[in-house]
Amino acid sequence: DAMVIQNPRYQVTQFGKPVTLSCSQTLNHNVMYWYQQKSSQAPKLLFHYYDKDFNNEADTPDNFQSRRPNTSFCFLDIRSPGLGDAAMYLCATSRTLQGPEQFFGPGTRLTVL
């Protein structure tokens, strides 16, 4: 089945230790998104790729970076995780920038010790 896959599902890291989260998709969608969702809050868009074009949200900290080496894969790099970065990280895809729908992966729960 076509889907959005995220690895790992759970990630524990230490304060300041770089971490990389992975997302892959078999939907062949042009757009891939990374969201951060903290408990009882709305998903917050960090950035998105439309093909190879990277679009960073204005309030996304520099500590967060992303790579999209090909259509299928997208990575979220957190260079120096702080305690406030503990959250669920959601990857989503859509066929175009206008969507219409965004399909979400299962998420990666990040814990920072």
Place this chain on the structure above:
Amino acid sequence: QKEVEQNSGPLSVPEGAIASLNCTYSDRGSQSFFWYRQYSGKSPELIMFIYSNGDKEDGRFTAQLNKASQYVSLLIRDSQPSDSATYLCAVGANNLFFGTGTRLTVIP
């Protein structure tokens, strides 16, 4: 700042009743409107989308859109305990803006 507002709840309804979830948005240019269901600890799952004013029905779910009032709602008929979740309203054109969600509990 584009805002999407939802009543955080919790909203409790008895099994078999109609659950009504509401959402307002600030950007009049919004073109697409979505309802996602999110179970605790899981990712959002798309259940309905609507683009035009009026009602759209899919099984037990009905989405209602009123662009003049900047209002979108979701009705769940014959609510089941398995419908207990947080329902996220999302609005957007190029990017989606999410509300914080309404937590629904269906009481058996």
